[in-house]
Amino acid sequence: MIKDSFYPVLLTKDVQGDSRFYEEKLGFKPTFTSDWYISLIDESNNELAILDYSHETIPAGYGTISKGIILNVEVKDVDGLYAKLSEDNAVNILLDIRSEDFGQRHFIIEAPNKNMIDIITNIQSSEIFKNNYE
Secondary structure, eight states, rough: OOOOOOEEEEEESSSHHHHHHHHHHHEEEEEEEEEEEEEEEEETTOOEEEEEOOOOTTTTTTOOOOOOOEEEEEEOOOOHHHHHHHTTTTEEEEEEEEETTTTEEEEEEEGGGEEEEEEEEEEOOGGGGGGGGG
């Protein structure tokens, strides 16, 4: 199957507020804006959309606010971004920066609706995990 695009769509009660978070904290820019849906893109062409959970396009019984989702964001300088975001009183850091044996240096911040953003720089994994990579 050939895909033109693949991206998450987060369901929310506050489309504009949630969109502002991703714009201000992660540098996304809107490509389409309405009161019920905002499509966002960043400088690397990563896409994200925010959708009103009660919109008529959501099938009956599925209109619930997205919660507990982890969005991974890979960056070149995780330490620099950690320093910047840790100074922002509006950012709740859920997991302080650390290096993992499986090959990541990362930290996790809280996004709207108790979602999480895991901000990552890939690093050399320990010997025990080397065979896990293809």
